[in-house]
Amino acid sequence: MSTANVLVVDDESDIRGLLEEILTEEGFSVRVAADAAEARHHYAESTPDLVLLDIWMPDTDGITLLREWSQGGRLDSAIVMMSGHGTVETAVEATRLGAVDFIEKPLSLAKLLRTVQQALEGGPGGGPARGRRLVPPMVEPIGKSAIMHTLREDVKQVAPHDAPVLFVGEPGTGREAFARYLHSLSNRASGPFVALVASGLSDSNAENQLLGSESAECVDAGSLERARGGVLYISELEDLCETAQSVLLGALERGSFVRKNGATAIRLDVRVVSSASPGIEQNASGKVRQDLLSLINVVSLRVPPLREYAEDVPELLRYYVDKLVDTEGLPYRRFSVAAQNRLRNYPWPGNVRDLKNMVHRLLMLDSGEVITLEEVETQLAAAPTVDEPLVKQDLLALPLREAREQFERAYLQQQLILCGGKVGQLAKRVGMERTHLYRKLRSLGVDFRQTGGDD
Numbered sequence: 001m002s003t004a005n006v007l008v009v010d011d012e013s014d015i016r017g018l019l020e021e022i023l024t025e026e027g028f029s030v031r032v033a034a035d036a037a038e039a040r041h042h043y044a045e046s047t048p049d050l051v052l053l054d055i056w057m058p059d060t061d062g063i064t065l066l067r068e069w070s071q072g073g074r075l076d077s078a079i080v081m082m083s084g085h086g087t088v089e090t091a092v093e094a095t096r097l098g099a100v101d102f103i104e105k106p107l108s109l110a111k112l113l114r115t116v117q118q119a120l121e122g123g124p125g126g127g128p129a130r131g132r133r134l135v136p137p138m139v140e141p142i143g144k145s146a147i148m149h150t151l152r153e154d155v156k157q158v159a160p161h162d163a164p165v166l167f168v169g170e171p172g173t174g175r176e177a178f179a180r181y182l183h184s185l186s187n188r189a190s191g192p193f194v195a196l197v198a199s200g201l202s203d204s205n206a207e208n209q210l211l212g213s214e215s216a217e218c219v220d221a222g223s224l225e226r227a228r229g230g231v232l233y234i235s236e237l238e239d240l241c242e243t244a245q246s247v248l249l250g251a252l253e254r255g256s257f258v259r260k261n262g263a264t265a266i267r268l269d270v271r272v273v274s275s276a277s278p279g280i281e282q283n284a285s286g287k288v289r290q291d292l293l294s295l296i297n298v299v300s301l302r303v304p305p306l307r308e309y310a311e312d313v314p315e316l317l318r319y320y321v322d323k324l325v326d327t328e329g330l331p332y333r334r335f336s337v338a339a340q341n342r343l344r345n346y347p348w349p350g351n352v353r354d355l356k357n358m359v360h361r362l363l364m365l366d367s368g369e370v371i372t373l374e375e376v377e378t379q380l381a382a383a384p385t386v387d388e389p390l391v392k393q394d395l396l397a398l399p400l401r402e403a404r405e406q407f408e409r410a411y412l413q414q415q416l417i418l419c420g421g422k423v424g425q426l427a428k429r430v431g432m433e434r435t436h437l438y439r440k441l442r443s444l445g446v447d448f449r450q451t452g453g454d455d
Helices: 014-024 034-047 062-071 086-097 109-122 146-158 175-185 206-211 242-254 290-296 304-327 337-344 351-365 372-380 400-418 421-428 433-444
Strands: 005-009 029-033 050-054 078-083 101-104 163-167 195-198 210-214 219-221 231-235 256-258 265-266 271-276 299-302
Touching: 005 034, 014 029, 029 034, 029 219, 034 050, 034 062, 050 109, 050 175, 062 078, 062 086, 078 231, 086 242, 101 109, 101 210, 109 304, 146 299, 146 304, 163 175, 163 337, 175 271, 206 210, 206 242, 242 256, 242 290, 242 299, 265 433, 304 337, 304 351, 351 372, 372 433, 400 421, 400 433, 421 433
Parallel strands: 005 029, 005 050, 050 078, 078 101, 163 271, 163 299, 195 231, 231 271
Antiparallel strands: 210 219, 256 265
8 A cells, every 4th residue: 555645835834844743653755845836846746645735825825826736737636725714715716726625723633634534535636545543542641731740740750660559539530541651651561551440349259350260171360460561450449349459468468369269379460550539548438458558559649630720621622522533433523712711610520531521422413613602501501410519519600699609608618617616716717707607607508506506
């Protein structure tokens, strides 16, 4: 199968360089031209299979250049026009002259590669079909915020060592993504990554699942054996049943294990990486054996909830749009600025998982190329209401009065707990006159008598 030749024509050097890098990595043979003169030279020298042609260039614009090739009978390539501010008229003219597609700047990686693929398969230049995945799976967790940059740096420091790592964070924060990122940077990167959901183990199957079993007829490898040379990732550590905890502790302490019904000890050669919800460090619930937790929690890394790095929401929205378009064939849609701003201020109680699910739903609706604020509000309104802490509540979905009352109620309830239920101390803490505070507590339905009474 021959390699498709692509000519990129754009007067902006950073765009030329970016397109050259992306398309080269995708396996294309790429040449670039900064203006119409260079484009004519490359086109005459060797007719490309595809031309990505910018409309607005300083000397000769892309439409004029396309007209030259079209009227000269030399349009033997698939032509895709590019523009940051195109109009319907220019798009119609480009189509009339033989262009097969039109893409807007700033360029979406998913849309660019999909357009290139379609142009090569169906455009005048023919070209090879390219059935590969267009967007690679996410290896490095994305986000430009300081908090995500720090976490990635922490993972990089820990990765080369073989110590067990515990990722602590709320469900849906991407703890497994960070575990896989750590694995990709470690000395065990070429080994397997075996994911184990703790709640899937029970007292009746834990030994088989972890250690495996053997008989005269066959051998069934368990998770510890399948992860040999790599990583065993345990999701939601606090959900491990007692038998699973005992089996895992024994293997870690001995450095070996024996399959069920087996007789030969197998050396343990895995790095244990796990995840748990906040609070596991103190083991307040007592669900995990302290001796096991001490072995597993050698290094603890906190994965923040999405509300703590809301500035990364637009980048995450773009990533999941590109990913879902290319992996599931959903229609490409982009979020309006208003929709992005609304979602930056949403508390995301389910974190990144919620964001991905919302993107999925909005793409399936296919109500036009732009996802509007109204569509986003409809999705948020349909979200199930749960009894969440204040920081996870969507106050922006409420009228001002209701939002203010909800905030004041939660604020005073928490402050009252800190004051041991003593309204006198609460008045000093929040800077309110006591009589006014009593009226406020009653109007909000806060029963101070249930938290310790007055002082």
